[in-house]
Amino acid sequence: MADWAAVAKVVNDRMAEVGMTQRELIERSKVAPMTIRQIQQGVDRKRNRNTLAAISRALGFPEEHLSHVAARSQPDAGRDDDEDATVAQLVKELAALRRRVDAIESRLADQE
Structure with a gap:
């Protein structure tokens, strides 16, 4: 089961760290605003791997970073x-x- 709360924390922390607004994340990732909001809120819903990859890239992470976070709930583990x-x-x-x-x-x- 995916840990969407951990994904939300990583996304929100990274946005704060680099000074990125929600609008900028939407524009850079090309992901729908509702999806971004749900991810930021940790809504438990199955996500497409491409969606997580796009958000990861937009945040400056390796493409698979958020997928790994969701799978194991330890953002920096395995890095x-x-x-x-x-x-x-x-x-x-x-x-x-x-x-x-x-x-x-x-x-x-x-x-x-």
Whole structure:
């Protein structure tokens, strides 16, 4: 039986971590808004593997990540050190990019 509460936690935590809105997740994953909402709420319902793969990719995870979370309810279990290092590096790069965008937006606002 799938652990949809664990999937919801991983999705919601990751969205908060990278500053992603629900709308952005919908746009990036191309998954229906109702499905995204149900997944975020942990609604117990069978999910298509392609749906979970699309959401995983949109969140910057390996394609099978959410399927593995659903199957074993331990989000980081089974991840090897290389994957952890890659994810950590991507998080750092995303944070740096976000700071640069914020600085550019601030300069643009000052020019107005």
